[in-house]
Amino acid sequence: MGEFELIRRFFAAASCAQPAEGVARGIGDDCALLDLPPGEQLAVSTDTLVAGVHFPVSCDPFLLGQRALAVSASDLAAMGATPIGFTLALTLPTADADWLQAFARGLDVMARQCRLALIGGDTTRGPLCLTLTVFGRVPRGQALTRDGARPGDLLCVGGDLGDAAGALELVLERMSAPEEVAAPLLARYWSPQPQLTLGQALRGRASAALDISDGLLADCGHIANASAVALKIEAARVPLSPALLALLGESRAVECALGGGDDYLLAFTLPEQHLPALRAEDWPVRVIGRVEAGEGVQLLDAAGRVIDPPARGYQHFGSAGD
Amino acid sequence: MGEFELIRRFFAAASCAQPAEGVARGIGDDCALLDLPPGEQLAVSTDTLVAGVHFPVSCDPFLLGQRALAVSASDLAAMGATPIGFTLALTLPTADADWLQAFARGLDVMARQCRLALIGGDTTRGPLCLTLTVFGRVPRGQALTRDGARPGDLLCVGGDLGDAAGALELVLERMSAPEEVAAPLLARYWSPQPQLTLGQALRGRASAALDISDGLLADCGHIANASAVALKIEAARVPLSPALLALLGESRAVECALGGGDDYLLAFTLPEQHLPALRAEDWPVRVIGRVEAGEGVQLLDAAGRVIDPPARGYQHFGSAGD
Numbered sequence: 140m141g142e143f144e145l146i147r148r149f150f151a152a153a154s155c156a157q158p159a160e161g162v163a164r165g166i167g168d169d170c171a172l173l174d175l176p177p178g179e180q181l182a183v184s185t186d187t188l189v190a191g192v193h194f195p196v197s198c199d200p201f202l203l204g205q206r207a208l209a210v211s212a213s214d215l216a217a218m219g220a221t222p223i224g225f226t227l228a229l230t231l232p233t234a235d236a237d238w239l240q241a242f243a244r245g246l247d248v249m250a251r252q253c254r255l256a257l258i259g260g261d262t263t264r265g266p267l268c269l270t271l272t273v274f275g276r277v278p279r280g281q282a283l284t285r286d287g288a289r290p291g292d293l294l295c296v297g298g299d300l301g302d303a304a305g306a307l308e309l310v311l312e313r314m315s316a317p318e319e320v321a322a323p324l325l326a327r328y329w330s331p332q333p334q335l336t337l338g339q340a341l342r343g344r345a346s347a348a349l350d351i352s353d354g355l356l357a358d359c360g361h362i363a364n365a366s367a368v369a370l371k372i373e374a375a376r377v378p379l380s381p382a383l384l385a386l387l388g389e390s391r392a393v394e395c396a397l398g399g400g401d402d403y404l405l406a407f408t409l410p411e412q413h414l415p416a417l418r419a420e421d422w423p424v425r426v427i428g429r430v431e432a433g434e435g436v437q438l439l440d441a442a443g444r445v446i447d448p449p450a451r452g453y454q455h456f457g458s459a460g461d
Numbered sequence: 462m463g464e465f466e467l468i469r470r471f472f473a474a475a476s477c478a479q480p481a482e483g484v485a486r487g488i489g490d491d492c493a494l495l496d497l498p499p500g501e502q503l504a505v506s507t508d509t510l511v512a513g514v515h516f517p518v519s520c521d522p523f524l525l526g527q528r529a530l531a532v533s534a535s536d537l538a539a540m541g542a543t544p545i546g547f548t549l550a551l552t553l554p555t556a557d558a559d560w561l562q563a564f565a566r567g568l569d570v571m572a573r574q575c576r577l578a579l580i581g582g583d584t585t586r587g588p589l590c591l592t593l594t595v596f597g598r599v600p601r602g603q604a605l606t607r608d609g610a611r612p613g614d615l616l617c618v619g620g621d622l623g624d625a626a627g628a629l630e631l632v633l634e635r636m637s638a639p640e641e642v643a644a645p646l647l648a649r650y651w652s653p654q655p656q657l658t659l660g661q662a663l664r665g666r667a668s669a670a671l672d673i674s675d676g677l678l679a680d681c682g683h684i685a686n687a688s689a690v691a692l693k694i695e696a697a698r699v700p701l702s703p704a705l706l707a708l709l710g711e712s713r714a715v716e717c718a719l720g721g722g723d724d725y726l727l728a729f730t731l732p733e734q735h736l737p738a739l740r741a742e743d744w745p746v747r748v749i750g751r752v753e754a755g756e757g758v759q760l761l762d763a764a765g766r767v768i769d770p771p772a773r774g775y776q777h778f779g780s781a782g783d
Binding site: 190258 | 485486489490491492493494495496497499502503504505506507508509510511512513514515536537539540542548549550552580581582583585586587588590592594596597599601604606607608671672687
């Protein structure tokens with residue numbers, strides 16, 4: 140038996156430990172089989188992370204496993220889907236037992252947190268690279284899409300923005316910070332919390348939604364395009380964490396919040412009548428602007444005047460444009 | 462807009478051209494949405510192909526696209542599933558328009574043939590690598606699994622074996638052959654025909670099934686293990702193509718048929734009473750042996766004596782064990 144066959148058995152054993160609702164057959168046959176309750180649709184999303192492009196080659200494997208699954212699960216949150224399971228396609232230069240144990244532990248922590256069962260995958264030899272495909276379910280017609288925003292709706296986000304972009308300065312060792320500043324930012328980068336329950340609570344309420352992966356301005360542009368509306372963001376209402384402000388000061392913190400990717404919080408548009416109920420249920424809903432007729436995304440100052448966004452946006456880890 | 466964003470748009474446009482049954486929402490949102498008819502289960506399989514490991518770096522991109530999707534679709538055939546769609550995670554060192562056009566054409570040819578719609582994916586920069594995840598549907602409880610073979614069942618395959626292993630000698634330029642010998646073998650390697658309709662016809666009839674990707678002996682071992690039975694293969698009944706016999710002669714042709722991977726034909730066990738109906742419906746069913754009580758896979762000569770399998774099995778393209 141080759142070392143890669145051992146890895147397959149290792150993950151197969153891990154997956155058997157988690158019998159999961161909706162998974163009729165997991166790893167071990169030609170296909171996995173999923174059951175879907177009557178009246179529900181299956182939500183599917185695929186993401187690839189490449190070493191040296193999306194994460195450092197020397198990245199801690201526990202943190203990598205945790206973050207990779209969180210990033211993918213966030214797409215389920217953005218659709219308002221309830222998680223079912225995921226497949227892992229893992230390409231590795233060598234089968235290093237320590238690396239794999241740590242990676243699998245990180246994956247497992249996030250899988251339990253998100254209630255996602257490992258249902259299948261493939262392990263191959265090659266340059267380090269992961270592709271995760273996540274599966275969820277959502278009542279038919281109730282998925283949160285990008286194309287339903289209407290003039291008059293509020294524009295909201297699910298929490299403080301920019302922390303992951305701030306953390307990247309620490310990850311890439313371009314800055315350092317005392318523990319009380321660094322710890323919460325690094326936690327947001329390495330262990331993003333997919334807003335799965337918020338996404339489910341927004342079903343039947345939000346008119347459009349997505350998760351912020353490319354940066355607030357860029358992602359709001361996706362909603363504006365898909366819905367054929369204009370989104371107006373009041374810069375002063377964009378929520379910032381104390382840690383980010385402490386690390387970067389206000390001006391650069393705002394820049395990270397507007398242009399920084401990797402936050403994996405939800406951005407959504409909301410008919411105003413739904414706001415009181417969401418507030419009463421204690422969901423983290425921060426109103427940052429409004430939907431109007433028109434097109435594109437505009438940034439407004441406190442007096443409502445259109446201002447230029449920061450000249451240079453955030454860049455993901457590695458080269459731009461990929 | 463970066464070159465990789467252009468690629469995403471290119472594939473998005475391609476997918477919109479094929480509105481497909483069961484696909485409620487394709488590319489363009491955080492998740493794709495699939496509908497499943499009542500009483501059916503979703504079948505899912507993921508496969509990765511790495512340049513230099515599973516195919517030559519200089520591989521013709523049209524042939525690569527065609528073959529990659531066929532290999533994945535074959536897992537749906539092995540479960541008896543009806544195809545719905547697939548996601549493509551494509552990692553590329555550069556965005557070469559000619560390469561991409563040709564790759565997408567190859568993918569499209571196989572997608573139409575298999576009736577698989579492109580429903581989502583991710584395009585990233587990095588060493589050339591593809592992960593395809595395929596989706597199909599199957600009536601609940603009727604999927605063809607590996608664990609149902611029972612003593613007395615016939616062991617069958619869906620056609621001539623070993624052609625892909627023979628073709629690999631030509632692909633890797635270790636041998637050459639006249640056109641009439643090379644063409645049919647190379648077609649089997651570059652454009653395997655997933656036996657989707659045969660798989661569907663075997664629902665409710667075959668007791669176990671899989672597609673032959675690792676070689677007949679190895680894959681029969683998977684059925685024997687999962688079903689806790691012994692499989693007896695009569696070497697003389699293993700079907701061989703005239704082209705393979707012409708290329709390699711009988712002894713090496715048998716070796717390829719027993720140990721060679723990449724054929725992507727179905728192997729299945731069948732209660733004998735179903736054979737006449739399958740024959741009457743003109744399905745390609747070749748009986749090569751029988752299921753008995755016991756364990757493992759044995760090869761028998763014409764007199765029914767157990768013989769040793771060829772000492773050294775087939776190797777996939779690239780290094781073994783992955």
